[in-house]
Amino acid sequence: MPERNKQFGLYGAQGIKGHQAVARQLDALAGYIATPVTARRGLLARLHYLTRSDHARARAHAAGLTVTDRTLRAWLAGKRSPSKANIERVERAYRTVRRENVARYLLARLNRQGRGTRVEIHPLNQSQVDRPRQRAVEFRTLNIRHWDRIVQAWVADDERGMDDAWVDQIVDLGSQWGQYEYVTNVGFAA
Known part of the structure; x- marks a missing residue:
């Protein structure tokens, strides 16, 4: 060989x-979210995906998104904007959680x-x-x-x-x- x-x-x-x-x-x-995380719409879509339930929040925390609930609420309300490092953490956590969520489905299909x-x-x-x-x-x-x-x-x-x-x-x-x-x-x- x-x-x-x-x-x-x-x-x-x-x-x-x-x-x-x-x-x-x-x-x-x-099937990731098409809008980039740097755009407000893309950030909000990712944050909603990562915070839609307690289970999703726990998985996002395990994936590296370690900000407080107060900070997340401020980002979602538009009162504060995340730093560049936090935007990267949001993207990394979103991709990790999305991969975990679709893995079983993809495996069955493949x-x-x-x-x-x-x-x-x-x-x-x-x-x-x-x-x-x-x-x-x-x-x-x-x-x-x-x-x-x-x-x-x-x-x-x-x-x-x-x-x-x-x-x-x-x-x-x-x-x-x-x-x-x-x-x-x-x-x-x-």
Whole structure:
């Protein structure tokens, strides 16, 4: 089996790690609030999501939003504005709580009772690589039946765990799996 790439891009190839493309697609499926947190509307939407119940508040607190209830009420009423650091905490807490909330639903949709989900893997971009150094890499599809480790790592925002879980799935491509460690895009739907 091939080893992982140690000097990716040395000859001009362009792409991202496959697990990052998968995380980006899972983020798109999670359906985050589209309005940026820096806009008043986006901030209010995130704060309402994080404070709609006692359970949601507890999860937001565990995710790093540690301001008092009085401060939250002032932000919601528009009497005060959060600092830049607190805006980042709100965004981070919102993404963490949203991922936890949609994980079970996504996992059920992706696993589809053992049938799995078809994944399209678009190879890396070699347009800047000299012709003699280019590899013959083609568009591939793969049916992933067990998404548990990938989704768990995505929820935990565990980069290394996500990479390991993704590599465990793409080894099913056979001896060429190392060519798909870096990709331009990974597409799937749930």
